Amino acid sequence: MTHSVAIPPASAKGFYFLTAIGALVSALGFAAVIYMEHHGHQVTGMNNQFVWGLPLVFAFFQLVAGSGALNVGLIGPVFGKQVYKPFAPLAGLLALALLAGGVLVILLDLGRPDRVPVALTHMNLTSVFGWDVILFNGFFAIVILFLWTQMSPAMRRYSQTAGLLALVWRFILTTGTGSIFGFLVARQAYQSAIVAPMFIIFSFAWGMAVFLVVQRALLRSAGATLHPDIARRMGNLLGIFIVAAFYFVLVYHLTNLYYARQTAFEEFILVSGGVFPKLFWGGYIALGTVLPLLLLYVPAFQRIQGSDLIAAVLTLLGGLALMYVFIVGAQAFPLEIFPGMQVKSSFLDGQIDHYVPSTAEVLLSFGGFGISLVITLIALRVLPFKLLDDNAPLAADPLHD
Amino acid sequence: MSAPHDKAPDSGRRSFIGAAAATGAGLGVAALAPGLQLIEVSAAGTPSTGASSDKRWGMLIDSNKCASGCDACVKACNRENGITETLQDVRQSSQWIRKVDLKDPKSGREHSLPVLCQHCAKPTCVDVCPTGASMKRADGIVLVDRHICIGCRYCMMACPYKARSFVHLTLTEQNPEVPRGQGCVEACTFCVHRVDKGQQPACVEACPERAMLFGDLKDPHSEIAQRIAQEATTQLRSDLKLDLGVRYQGI
Amino acid sequence: MKRTLVGLGAFLLLAGSVYAGTPKPAVKIENPGQCIAPAAEMRANHMEKLKHTRTRTLRQGIRGEVASLNGCINCHASKTTGSVLGPGGFCQECHSYAAVSPDCWICHQPKAKQPVGQTTAGVQQ
Numbered sequence: 001m002t003h004s005v006a007i008p009p010a011s012a013k014g015f016y017f018l019t020a021i022g023a024l025v026s027a028l029g030f031a032a033v034i035y036m037e038h039h040g041h042q043v044t045g046m047n048n049q050f051v052w053g054l055p056l057v058f059a060f061f062q063l064v065a066g067s068g069a070l071n072v073g074l075i076g077p078v079f080g081k082q083v084y085k086p087f088a089p090l091a092g093l094l095a096l097a098l099l100a101g102g103v104l105v106i107l108l109d110l111g112r113p114d115r116v117p118v119a120l121t122h123m124n125l126t127s128v129f130g131w132d133v134i135l136f137n138g139f140f141a142i143v144i145l146f147l148w149t150q151m152s153p154a155m156r157r158y159s160q161t162a163g164l165l166a167l168v169w170r171f172i173l174t175t176g177t178g179s180i181f182g183f184l185v186a187r188q189a190y191q192s193a194i195v196a197p198m199f200i201i202f203s204f205a206w207g208m209a210v211f212l213v214v215q216r217a218l219l220r221s222a223g224a225t226l227h228p229d230i231a232r233r234m235g236n237l238l239g240i241f242i243v244a245a246f247y248f249v250l251v252y253h254l255t256n257l258y259y260a261r262q263t264a265f266e267e268f269i270l271v272s273g274g275v276f277p278k279l280f281w282g283g284y285i286a287l288g289t290v291l292p293l294l295l296l297y298v299p300a301f302q303r304i305q306g307s308d309l310i311a312a313v314l315t316l317l318g319g320l321a322l323m324y325v326f327i328v329g330a331q332a333f334p335l336e337i338f339p340g341m342q343v344k345s346s347f348l349d350g351q352i353d354h355y356v357p358s359t360a361e362v363l364l365s366f367g368g369f370g371i372s373l374v375i376t377l378i379a380l381r382v383l384p385f386k387l388l389d390d391n392a393p394l395a396a397d398p399l400h401d
Numbered sequence: 402m403s404a405p406h407d408k409a410p411d412s413g414r415r416s417f418i419g420a421a422a423a424t425g426a427g428l429g430v431a432a433l434a435p436g437l438q439l440i441e442v443s444a445a446g447t448p449s450t451g452a453s454s455d456k457r458w459g460m461l462i463d464s465n466k467c468a469s470g471c472d473a474c475v476k477a478c479n480r481e482n483g484i485t486e487t488l489q490d491v492r493q494s495s496q497w498i499r500k501v502d503l504k505d506p507k508s509g510r511e512h513s514l515p516v517l518c519q520h521c522a523k524p525t526c527v528d529v530c531p532t533g534a535s536m537k538r539a540d541g542i543v544l545v546d547r548h549i550c551i552g553c554r555y556c557m558m559a560c561p562y563k564a565r566s567f568v569h570l571t572l573t574e575q576n577p578e579v580p581r582g583q584g585c586v587e588a589c590t591f592c593v594h595r596v597d598k599g600q601q602p603a604c605v606e607a608c609p610e611r612a613m614l615f616g617d618l619k620d621p622h623s624e625i626a627q628r629i630a631q632e633a634t635t636q637l638r639s640d641l642k643l644d645l646g647v648r649y650q651g652i
Numbered sequence: 653m654k655r656t657l658v659g660l661g662a663f664l665l666l667a668g669s670v671y672a673g674t675p676k677p678a679v680k681i682e683n684p685g686q687c688i689a690p691a692a693e694m695r696a697n698h699m700e701k702l703k704h705t706r707t708r709t710l711r712q713g714i715r716g717e718v719a720s721l722n723g724c725i726n727c728h729a730s731k732t733t734g735s736v737l738g739p740g741g742f743c744q745e746c747h748s749y750a751a752v753s754p755d756c757w758i759c760h761q762p763k764a765k766q767p768v769g770q771t772t773a774g775v776q777q
Contacts, residue, residue, distance in 0.1 A: 040583045042569040047492035051557040051567065111552015111567060111584030114755075118549050122532040129531030129555055185641060186525060186561035335563050337516065337637055338503055338652070345501040345516070346475075347563060348492060452713030483761075538713055546710055547759050575761040577722050582759030597715050 014221060015377065022373035029367015032360040033108045041111065045357045049348050050331050054324075054357040058365040059105040060177065061206070061323045062372065064199055065316070066098025067174045068207020070143060070166060077150070077163035083230055086386070088163075090218075091211055092147040093379050095170075096140065098210070101372035103136055105364060128180045135173045142166050151384060174203045181326070188265040189330030194255075198248040205241035206319045209312040212238060214376070216309050235308040239296040242315060246289050249322070261339065268333050268352065269325065276329040279321040288318010328355055449597070457522075457541040458591055458646060459618035460605070461625050461634065464514035465651035466612035472500050474515050477607030481592060483576030488569060495566035495581075497589040498604055503652075512651060515604065515613070518543060518564035518589035519637060520646035526556035526565065535586075541618075541646050542591050550585040557586060561638050564588045591615070591646075618646065677745035683727050688718050695746075698724075702756075721760060729764035737762040 036043055046053040073091025076084035107116055124130040146166045149159040178199030181190040212234055219225060226234075253270070256262040269276050292311035295301045304310070334350050337343070343350025357365075379385075478498045479485065488494045498517040504510070520543045526535045527543065534550035537543050545556075545565075557565045565588045572582055578594040581587050592602035600606075605613040616625035628634075634648040687694055689701075701719035708714040728742040729735055736743040737757060747754055 040570040041567065042488055042490070042493055044569075047490060047569070048494075048496070048557070048563070048566050049492055051554040106553075111554070111586070112550065115549070115551040119532055119551050122534075122549050124530055124533040126528045127531045127555070129529065129553060130533075133531070180555075183529070184525075184559050186559055331558075335561060337562055338501075339638075340505075342504040342506050343501060344504075345499050346491075347496045347499045347501075347516075349499075349501050349516070349563065353492070448708075448714050448716040448718075450714070451708070536711060538711070540713065544710065548706055548710070571758075575759065577725070577761040577763075577765045580759040580761070585759065593713070597713060 015381075019374060019377045022370045022377065025370030026367050026374055027370075028363045029105075029108075029365075029370060032363035032367065033113070036109075036360050036364070037113065043358060044361045045355055046361070049353045050328065050355040052327055052331065053355060054328075054361045054365045055105050055109040055368070057323045057327050058320070058368050059102040059109070060327065061320050062098045062102030062105070062368055063177055064174065064203045064323075065206035065210045065319070066095045066102060066372075067139075067170045067177070068203030068205070069098060069211045070095035070170050071204060071207055072211045074163045074167050077146075077159045078167055083233065087211070087215070088150045088159075089147060089385050090215060092143050092150065092166075093376060093383075093385070094211060094214060095207075096143050096147075097372040097375040097379070099136065099139065100375055101368040101370075104371055105368035108364060108367075128176050128183060131176055132173075132180075135169070135176055139169055139173055142169050171200065174200050181330075186335060187330050188256075188262055188333065188336065189269070189326065192252070192255075194248065194252050198245075198252060201241065201245045201248050202319060202322075205238065205245045205315060208234070208238045208241055209315040209319075212312040213309060213316070216306075216312075218380070231308060235296050235311070238308070238312060238315065239293060242289055242292055242296075249284075261336075265333050269329050273329060273332065273352070274354070276325050276332065280325045283321025284318045284325070287314050288316075288321060292318075331355070452538045452540040452542070452597075454539045455619065457618040458520070458596060459541070459616065459625060460517075460520075460591070460602075460647045461614040461628060461650070462514060462647065463612045463614075463650045464512055466610040467500075467512065467514050467651075468610055469502065469511070469513045471609065473607045473609055474498055474604035474613065475500060477603040478589070481576070481595075481603035482579045482590075483574060483581065485574055486570060486572060493567075493569040495568060495587060497566065497587070514649060514652070516562060516564075516637075517604070517647065518591075519562055519643070520589075520591060522644035522646070524643065525559040525561065529555045529559040531555065538593075542593050542596070543588070544590055544593065545586055545588065547580065547582065547585040547587070552584040552586065554586060561641055561643070674749070677749040678740065679742065679745050680730065680740060682729065682731050682742075687727075688723075721756065722765070725762065726764045729762075733763075735763045 044053060069091050071091070072084070073088035073095075075081050076086070076088055107113055110116075120133060123133055142162070142165055146159070146162040149155040149162040175196045178196035181187075182192055182195030184190040216226075253266060256266045270280065271277055292314045295304065295307040295311040295314075301307055332353055332355060334343070334348065334352065337349065341350075475496075475498055482497060484495050484497065486494070498515050500513055501516050502511065502513045520541055522537075522541065524535070524537055524543050527537055529535075531553060532549045532551055534546040534548075535543070535556045536546055552567070554567055557563075557567060565586050567586050568581060568583050570583060575581055579590075592600070592604075595602060601615050605615045614625050614628065616623040618626055618629070620626055621630075629648060632650065634650050635652050636643075636645040636648055637652075639645075689697070694701075698719075702721055702724075705717040705719045706721070709717060709720070725736050730738070730740050730742065733739075733741065735741055738744060741762070743754065743762070
């Protein structure tokens, strides 16, 4: 166990390989964008029913996970928990990388990505997307500021203020991300105030999970390990967040089931909707909630080598599955324009539709992950990151702050 | 040398100065805004005053008169607005107006009616548009300003009536009076290019059963305002309280 | 020193040949007469005129502005192709030369609706 662990050298096996993979995935994503731009969105599986497809599922997942990853780094500076202080730089970097990837995919999936300057100069402030221009740019600036206070000894004393600012801003940002959906009164899956806080809780869970995975991978490549008590603390936190997320999902569905006008939609999402119930129960519930909780809390499972790392990976997969159900499933179910009536039309009114993403969409979606990976790896190489810090008393009693 | 006040005012000099000043001003105006000068000279007509909130355009659709197999309104709309492209996946094609067939599952009663953009007074699409491209004109017509539409499709997620379509391919056969293009969102405009000339929307004119009525809701003497005042009409999803410009009968 | 001079000379020759090769735009005025403003002013300001018109026409519903895109097209479209784009197209020639891609034609129809030359600027569209 070491006090201070630097990022492993570039010659460490896997580093160049990983960067190459990330660059390749990103390049394929860009190629897909050029293809989509040239031919129009007709080359995608999206249509006038499935308006937001796989790229946005992945992008929103990254946005939520990224803003949550920042939180892990703020527990130390803002709340004074010494044990978490060394996590701040990596957490900040992950937040930036994930958000950059997510925002880029959203911008490249636009019908007119050449009009991003228009989006930056024309802002409708009744629109959450309009606020997002301010919120995302501000987030990047604030996190960079926060990282500066963390990594520069001269700026260290501003760390708590910067951290507090980052915390408040990220809460507003993630509330906004949830409200993108929650404010839509037209859609049966959304139209609810619970969506915004639910996204906040998702961000806690997925942010902690992604941080855990990345930190563990880096430590392993450096040949170091975390103190088992700290690892257990992180695992506990992850478990609490998974339970909290499940609670919100439970309340969301229970309330919907209670309303007669929502019953058909719930039946579709939970039972008869084909891929959606499979992803919800198999992906989010089984893989993303039950199995991680078993791995984190049940002694028989805890004994498995790297059980908390596996739990984190499963949480992320479950989260992605849930985002797919939440975003695409909501569009598969027809809008209720004539409540109570059977409806038929040339525009798929009243009919449940099936979404099949095309190759271009899949490449674009993964391209976002590729971008985040490349940003993370290059920043770790270029900036003075330390995985664990001389300034944090890790060798001392980690159970007492 | 004579004192200044001895001399009578020189009217010739004054008129010269006046003329020179006027010419100078005229030249100055011409120099400052030569384009403006020329435009005034060459204009064949003067621009209209534009849309005004004194009017609110609306539509009344009597679905009792609407024939089930008929889609004359749809064909007329496609013809008028240049919606002629065919796509491999028909779900990607633009439909500004569509015929919807309804059946009451309890009673078995069937009827059909056209559904189009409802031109809400409180449009959800306008609220959510990040750039303000989705807009409501002063006279109530809801439009997409395709000069600033970035194609994010958020308005399509927000619309309760699935009124909006996204253009999935490159277009070349647009009607010059109805610009539309790849990557932007679009919807029924109440044929605003016709309405501004005093004409009726294409669908209204084409309906063989005269089921559709278009007019100024704020004009108490218009046929539509009188009928709405005297007969029962409904708005789609009236629970959402969006104050629609389109009303139906017979639902 | 000799190598530098040779290299510089080669570079200048190459650069010069590029400039020598770009053809100037061959703008053909199909309907001689008076545009809504002098050519020099139109060259400099046509985008501003169109931009202000488009805002007034679309957002405020003001019709019949002088600087109307359809008005321009109806007068300037090529008599052979009927369009302002394509080889010899009025807009195409200068924009290709200047390498400035105009955004208009993604949505606007570059082909004249009426027979070319039968409408004048400022007519209600």
